[in-house]
Amino acid sequence: MDMGTLPAALDPASLEGLTAEQLLRTVTGHFGSRFAISTSFQRDGMVIIDLALRIDPATRIFTLDTGRLPEETFAVMEAVRSRYGARVELVYPDAAEVEAMTTLFGPNLFRESVAQRKLCCQVRKVRPMERKMAEFEAHAVGLRREQSGERAATPKAQFVEGKWKFAPIADWTSEQVEEYLAKNGVPRHPLESQGYPSIGCAPCTRPITAGESERAGRWWWEQDGGKECGLHVTPEGRMKRELDVLLEEVLAARR
Ligand code: SF4
Numbered sequence: 001m002d003m004g005t006l007p008a009a010l011d012p013a014s015l016e017g018l019t020a021e022q023l024l025r026t027v028t029g030h031f032g033s034r035f036a037i038s039t040s041f042q043r044d045g046m047v048i049i050d051l052a053l054r055i056d057p058a059t060r061i062f063t064l065d066t067g068r069l070p071e072e073t074f075a076v077m078e079a080v081r082s083r084y085g086a087r088v089e090l091v092y093p094d095a096a097e098v099e100a101m102t103t104l105f106g107p108n109l110f111r112e113s114v115a116q117r118k119l120c121c122q123v124r125k126v127r128p129m130e131r132k133m134a135e136f137e138a139h140a141v142g143l144r145r146e147q148s149g150e151r152a153a154t155p156k157a158q159f160v161e162g163k164w165k166f167a168p169i170a171d172w173t174s175e176q177v178e179e180y181l182a183k184n185g186v187p188r189h190p191l192e193s194q195g196y197p198s199i200g201c202a203p204c205t206r207p208i209t210a211g212e213s214e215r216a217g218r219w220w221w222e223q224d225g226g227k228e229c230g231l232h233v234t235p236e237g238r239m240k241r242e243l244d245v246l247l248e249e250v251l252a253a254r255r
Helices: 012-016 020-034 043-055 071-084 095-105 114-133 174-184 190-194 237-253
Strands: 035-038 060-064 088-091 138-140 157-160 163-166
Touching: 012 157, 020 035, 020 043, 020 138, 020 163, 035 043, 043 071, 043 174, 060 114, 071 088, 071 190, 088 114, 095 114, 095 237, 114 237
Parallel strands: 035 060, 035 138, 060 088, 138 163
Antiparallel strands: 157 163
16 A cells, blocks of 8 residues: 655654644644645534644634535634634536536436436535545544444545545544534534534535434435445445446536
8 A cells, every 4th residue: 555655764654643632733733734624614523623623723614515515604704714724625516517516417416326326426425525635645534433333443544545534533422523623612503502413515414313423414314325426435335336327327418
């Protein structure tokens, strides 16, 4: 495995033993402007933003504006800009790809099948993310192991497709997150207080009820979608092939 430019002493096993602050101090110091936080401004991402900007106020932050975000996400984005004086880099999907996809399958294609939902996430999230990541060697995300079964084995550091991906609070509990946010007066996404522990695009997110998992409100109508958009877990096998066929159709229909 090519380990990129991280010093040999900082192998994933060593990074696993660091606290979130130690890890962020290490990677911001090493990568500088070739490192970014990718976030959707949910509470876990807000912890990463607050920690990193205390260490290096010039830490780059980017977010994917899928075109279907709730208005409240822009409100918390503005709160981050004013609280920290931070620049937030907005990343958009390719307009021609969105046009081709929605013309072929409709604006709400995600309701039709898991494959079409994953296609929408691919066009609006995964492909823009890949384009943006060309600017960086490393990024940090707010993934935590207790968020879902799919995330239970999330390492704090991994080298994926030529880029470093860090999850500094992978081992934090929900209570630790809440405690950090309250103690440091960190801005909160307005939907969190309305029963949304996990927030994505408006049509694909609902509040959860007592006893449901944190990500139960994402794509809630699916039985076997895996509660992932493809940014952190790539679809496998048959689903991957189905998605590739749909994506080829979209790319062929681009004008
Ligand atoms: S979350 Fe929903 S609207 Fe957003 S990209 Fe995925 S399928 Fe499309």
